[in-house]
Amino acid sequence: MNLAAGHPNGTAAGVGRPSGDAGRPVRVRFAPSPTGHLHVGGARTALFNWLFAKHEGGAFVLRVEDTDVARSTVDSEAAVLEDLRWLGLDWDEGPDRGGPYGPYRQSERLGTYREQADRLLSSGLAYPCYCADEELEEKRRSAMEEGRDPRYDGKCRNLSVAERAACEAAGLQPVLRFRTEARDVEVRDLVRGEVRFAAAMLGDFVIMRSDGRPTYNFAVVVDDALMRISHVIRAEEHLSNTMRQVLLYEALGFDAPRFAHVSLIVDRDRSKLSKRRGATSVSEFRDAGYLPGALVNYLALLGWSPPGDRELLARGELVEAFDLERVSPAAAAFDEDKLDWVNAHHIREEPAALVARLARPFAETAGLLEEDEARFEAMVELARPRVSRLSDIPGEIDFFFDGAWDYEEEAANALGDKTSRSVVLALLERLADGEGALAAADFKGALSGVGMEEGVRGKDLYIPVRAALTGRTHGPGIGEVAELLGRERVVQRLSRALEM
Ligand code: GLU
Numbered sequence: 001m002n003l004a005a006g007h008p009n010g011t012a013a014g015v016g017r018p019s020g021d022a023g024r025p026v027r028v029r030f031a032p033s034p035t036g037h038l039h040v041g042g043a044r045t046a047l048f049n050w051l052f053a054k055h056e057g058g059a060f061v062l063r064v065e066d067t068d069v070a071r072s073t074v075d076s077e078a079a080v081l082e083d084l085r086w087l088g089l090d091w092d093e094g095p096d097r098g099g100p101y102g103p104y105r106q107s108e109r110l111g112t113y114r115e116q117a118d119r120l121l122s123s124g125l126a127y128p129c130y131c132a133d134e135e136l137e138e139k140r141r142s143a144m145e146e147g148r149d150p151r152y153d154g155k156c157r158n159l160s161v162a163e164r165a166a167c168e169a170a171g172l173q174p175v176l177r178f179r180t181e182a183r184d185v186e187v188r189d190l191v192r193g194e195v196r197f198a199a200a201m202l203g204d205f206v207i208m209r210s211d212g213r214p215t216y217n218f219a220v221v222v223d224d225a226l227m228r229i230s231h232v233i234r235a236e237e238h239l240s241n242t243m244r245q246v247l248l249y250e251a252l253g254f255d256a257p258r259f260a261h262v263s264l265i266v267d268r269d270r271s272k273l274s275k276r277r278g279a280t281s282v283s284e285f286r287d288a289g290y291l292p293g294a295l296v297n298y299l300a301l302l303g304w305s306p307p308g309d310r311e312l313l314a315r316g317e318l319v320e321a322f323d324l325e326r327v328s329p330a331a332a333a334f335d336e337d338k339l340d341w342v343n344a345h346h347i348r349e350e351p352a353a354l355v356a357r358l359a360r361p362f363a364e365t366a367g368l369l370e371e372d373e374a375r376f377e378a379m380v381e382l383a384r385p386r387v388s389r390l391s392d393i394p395g396e397i398d399f400f401f402d403g404a405w406d407y408e409e410e411a412a413n414a415l416g417d418k419t420s421r422s423v424v425l426a427l428l429e430r431l432a433d434g435e436g437a438l439a440a441a442d443f444k445g446a447l448s449g450v451g452m453e454e455g456v457r458g459k460d461l462y463i464p465v466r467a468a469l470t471g472r473t474h475g476p477g478i479g480e481v482a483e484l485l486g487r488e489r490v491v492q493r494l495s496r497a498l499e500m
Contacts, residue, residue: 024230024255026058030084030091031220031234033065034077037281040273040334041235041265042080043087044299048262049233050089051300051322061227062094064105065220067213072107083282087292088315093227101227106219113214116222116252117176117207125251126207128174129156130167151203152177173210178218178248180204185243190231190260190324197243205244217244225254233260233324260324263303264331273334289391290339291358294346298339302332312345344388356380359393366394368401378484382476399470400484407500411467415497419456420464426450427465428494431487438487440479447478468497 030046032038038046053060062084066072081096093099103109120126129152136152143150157179159167167174185197207218214222220241224232239261249256267273279285285295297313305328306313306321313321347355356377363370370376383396398404407415414420430446431438451461466478469490475481482490 024228026053026056027061027228027230028053028058028233029061029063029224029227029229030089031063031065031223032080033068033071034073034080035068035071036076037283038080038083039281040285040299040302043083043282043295044265044302045233045235045262046084046089047087047296047299048260048304048322048327050091051318052231052233052324053092054319055322058230059092060089061099061101061229062091062104063223063227064095065216067106067216067219069107069213079283083286086286087282087296089296106214106223109219109223110212110214112226113208113219113222114212117214117218120178120207120251121176123251124179126176126178127157127159127204128164128167129177129204129206130159130164130172130174131155149200152205154204157204175206175210176208177204178207178244178251180247185246187242187246187259189239189242190258191263191327192239192261192329195239195242197240201240202243202247207248217241218248221245221248221252221254224257225249225252229257231258231260231324233262236261236263260327262327263329265302265334266331268333268335270331270333278336289362289389289393290343291346291350291355291390293350294339294343297346298342302334303328303330312342312349314349340388347384347387347390352377352381352384355384355390359390362390363394363397366398366404368394368398368404370401375484382480382484386476396475399472399475399481402489405471407467407471408473410473411471412500414463414467414473415500419454419460420467421498422454423450423456423461423464424468424494424497426454428491428498431494432491434487436487438483438485438490440477440483443482443490444479464497465494469493 028049030042030049032042032046050060052058062081064077066077077095081094084091091097093101093104095102095104098104117126121128139153140150156174156177180202182199184199187195187197189195205217206215208214223229242259242261246256265273273280279288282295286292293315296315297318300313300318300322301311304322304326306318306326310317356373359380360376363376370379379397379400380393383393386396387393415424427447427450430449431443434442447461447465451457454461462478463473466475466481467473469478469481469485485493
């Protein structure tokens with residue numbers, strides 16, 4: 001019996017365009033377990049699903065896998081959702097917004113797992129197992145020690161009615177085990193090609209715990225089937241679960257989705273990505289000053305490459321170019337220098353107002369408070385070609401704030417000699433009498449006037465002025481800096497430099 005045929009068909013809300021091969025509408029999901037922060041690996045999995053859904057005009061579903069009560073927390077669910085939102089990976093259906101196949105939190109679907117488990121129980125494809133954990137553990141241990149197969153020995157597989165009744169009468173709470181067949185399973189993975197799983201890998205495995213909660217493999221199959229997921233795109237570490245899942249799809253009479261197992265992300269030295277080496281979670285990257293668009297761009301390149309080997313892509317370009325065929329089965333190395341390079345590009349290229357909005361908390365943490373949004377944006381505009389992280393911005397704009405900076409040694413030295421002082425003095429005289437706003441062009445005009453008058457050119461002209469206005473010898477265009485400082489401050493700073 002194919003129960004999938006009895007499901008509501010693909011006209012419900014939230015279903016996408018047919019995927020071509022199986023003719024099913026494209027529906028993908030990201031299924032985080034809310035047991036901590038969203039890590040780069042999880043973020044990359046979410047991103048590939050999101051890109052695939054957007055590219056195919058399909059639906060992206062968010063499902064929270066919180067049946068591990070001991071490790072799942074409400075805070076961590078909220079944090080994962082916030083990180084996904086920050087990355088701009090919006091979902092069409094999910095725990096916070098509902099959808100036609102909800103609820104989208106596994107802890108709210110226990111009745112559904114029970115129902116599906118009962119179907120397997122009544123067809124004899126699952127059976128109650130009363131073995132105690134200690135007994136199973138003991139058997140596993142001695143089997144390993146003696147070099148025997150540690151799989152479940154099938155003790156409860158064929159209990160008689162009377163034996164079951166006796167266990168029940170003794171008050172034993174059974175788990176439910178799936179009755180596996182001794183046959184190999186083959187799966188065509190969209191990233192890894194033909195994958196063969198040997199029958200010997202599998203014993204009768206638990207699908208429902210004695211407390212009524214499903215195991216991961218069972219819940220994920222029930223949910224993916226009932227949520228009409230067409231493609232399961234997830235981390236390689238789940239590849240070995242796929243065999244169990246494929247058998248469960250068959251037993252339940254559901255059509256299996258297509259599978260795509262994405263490779264691991266490793267360190268540059270090919271070891272497991274570790275916290276020791278730096279940021280590993282999305283919130284750490286946010287706090288370190290990366291733009292969501294940059295992280296999305298960089299994560300997309302971990303295991304996927306667009307045609308033509310372009311590396312700097314805006315979100316829309318990623319959506320346009322993404323396909324599973326170009327996802328590589330090889331492990332992808334995380335390279336923070338490259339991420340910095342991608343970030344620098346995005347800081348320069350993304351809309352100025354967005355970059356300013358994201359830079360603001362970094363400035364405020366550094367004590368640089370500017371209420372005038374347009375003025376702050378203008379500062380960021382001058383700083384952004386010069387930084388690779390938002391956290392570098394405060395150090396590039398602090399001189400706009402009185403009292404937040406001091407003269408660097410090189411700048412103080414540059415103000416020490418006679419020529420410098422006469423340049424500064426001459427400029428001060430030209431500007432002090434003026435009134436109103438000081439446009440960049442007028443400032444530059446005044447400065448070249450001073451140059452002619454004093455017979456000073458190039459660095460000898462610019463460096464003392466820059467040093468007087470900003471306390472340093474390098475920085476963005478001095479005319480633009482002066483305009484933003486305003487006439488009054490420029491005059492103050494020129495006079496202050498003369499007093500040094
Ligand atoms: N909750 C699982 C995890 O976080 C999801 C695995 C899957 O995508 O099937 O790893």
